Amino acid sequence: MTAAYVALEGGHVLEARGRAPGTARGELVFTTAYTGYEESLTDPSYEEQILTFSYPLIGNYGVREERFESDRVHPRAVLAKELTEDVADWLASEGVPAVDRLDTRDVVTDIRDSGAMKCGIAVGEDVTEEDALAELEACKAMSEHTEIGEQVSVDEQTTYGADNDGETVALVDCGAKGSIVDSLLARNATVHVLPHDASAHDVDALEPDVLFISNGPGDPANYENAIDLVQNFAEETPVAGICLGQQIVAEALGGATEKMTFGHRGVNQPVLDLESGQVVMTTQNHGYTVAEPGDHLEVTQINVNDDTPEGLDGVDYDIITRQYHPEANPGPEDTLDFFDDVLAMADARATTAVPADD
Numbered sequence: 001m002t003a004a005y006v007a008l009e010g011g012h013v014l015e016a017r018g019r020a021p022g023t024a025r026g027e028l029v030f031t032t033a034y035t036g037y038e039e040s041l042t043d044p045s046y047e048e049q050i051l052t053f054s055y056p057l058i059g060n061y062g063v064r065e066e067r068f069e070s071d072r073v074h075p076r077a078v079l080a081k082e083l084t085e086d087v088a089d090w091l092a093s094e095g096v097p098a099v100d101r102l103d104t105r106d107v108v109t110d111i112r113d114s115g116a117m118k119c120g121i122a123v124g125e126d127v128t129e130e131d132a133l134a135e136l137e138a139c140k141a142m143s144e145h146t147e148i149g150e151q152v153s154v155d156e157q158t159t160y161g162a163d164n165d166g167e168t169v170a171l172v173d174c175g176a177k178g179s180i181v182d183s184l185l186a187r188n189a190t191v192h193v194l195p196h197d198a199s200a201h202d203v204d205a206l207e208p209d210v211l212f213i214s215n216g217p218g219d220p221a222n223y224e225n226a227i228d229l230v231q232n233f234a235e236e237t238p239v240a241g242i243c244l245g246q247q248i249v250a251e252a253l254g255g256a257t258e259k260m261t262f263g264h265r266g267v268n269q270p271v272l273d274l275e276s277g278q279v280v281m282t283t284q285n286h287g288y289t290v291a292e293p294g295d296h297l298e299v300t301q302i303n304v305n306d307d308t309p310e311g312l313d314g315v316d317y318d319i320i321t322r323q324y325h326p327e328a329n330p331g332p333e334d335t336l337d338f339f340d341d342v343l344a345m346a347d348a349r350a351t352t353a354v355p356a357d358d
């Protein structure tokens with residue numbers, strides 16, 4: 001019989017049914033998404049986290065590689081009320097421990113009351129509560145993962161859509177979801193995916209129409225290089241950002257970010273556009289938020305539930321960012337026009353730019 005223990009910050013240990021073996025530790029969070037487990041589990045933004053699904057049955061339409069957002073599972077472990085065989089086998093093959101048959105309503109309530117917390121997990125034939133507690137003991141706070149960008153970024157620059165004749169995008173990969181690249185390619189852009197530690201010279205060499213900062217895991221303050229790039233280019237090149245990208249842009253331009261209690265993770269987060277008065281349903285996955293936009297940015301969209309900034313525009317520079325995931329996958333596709341807006345911003349700048357000479 002496989003034993004399974006989940007040790008929560010504070011030392012409380014839950015027993016569950018083991019579905020994929022191993023030991024792990026991470027920040028315990030939950031998503032309310034009721035579909036899209038293939039996309040969520042391969043979203044690099046979940047690196048160093050343990051993901052609880054609040055929806056009770058996960059896996060009822062199988063596991064298909066074409067839905068993956070990256071080439072591996074990123075959460076360190078998975079908790080659910082009931083996992084299908086398909087998902088349990090997939091997680092086992094990826095070496096990601098998984099448990100079910102625990103009361104995820106209790107786990108979610110606990111996270112809502114106490115905030116995202118450290119967690120240790122042990123699943124296997126011979127594991128004990130002490131193994132889960134030892135993982136908990138070794139668990140670091142999210143902000144202490146200072147090299148997290150390195151864990152999820154590409155090692156080398158890669159170009160997609162070289163033959164496209166639309167805008168040229170320099171996408172700084174801090175853990176980018178594949179759908180961001182796909183959304184840009186579908187709009188005829190050429191996308192150069194750059195490592196998170198790319199230099200200003202690397203970006204310059206591409207003569208991009210837009211510098212785009214991706215989503216990604218962890219504390220935005222730990223992406224010093226990407227922050228520097230935004231500072232370097234904001235004046236001369238249009239800038240866009242999604243999720244971590246919005247946070248990095250705010251950090252770079254005199255704003256500030258802060259950790260939320262338990263964050264927003266789900267596919268039905270309502271966002272109000274302050275100019276049009278329209279509310280859209282969005283996909284979200286973040287534990288930090290912009291606390292202060294600073295003088296160079298203004299808030300254009302807010303979360304209806306808690307008023308946190310969901311969209312920023314440049315005051316004196318060409319900048320558009322979103323805290324949610326306009327690329328969807330999972331979730332509603334109501335916000336794909338963000339990519340049209342970013343490319344239109346880049347195009348407008350390119351066509352009004354004054355040639356240097358002649």
Ligand SMILES: NC(=O)CC[C@H](N)C(=O)O
Nearest residue numbers: 215216218243244287288
């Ligand atoms: N999806 C993301 O880009 C997440 C951004 C950041 N790591 C956060 O938790 O807020």
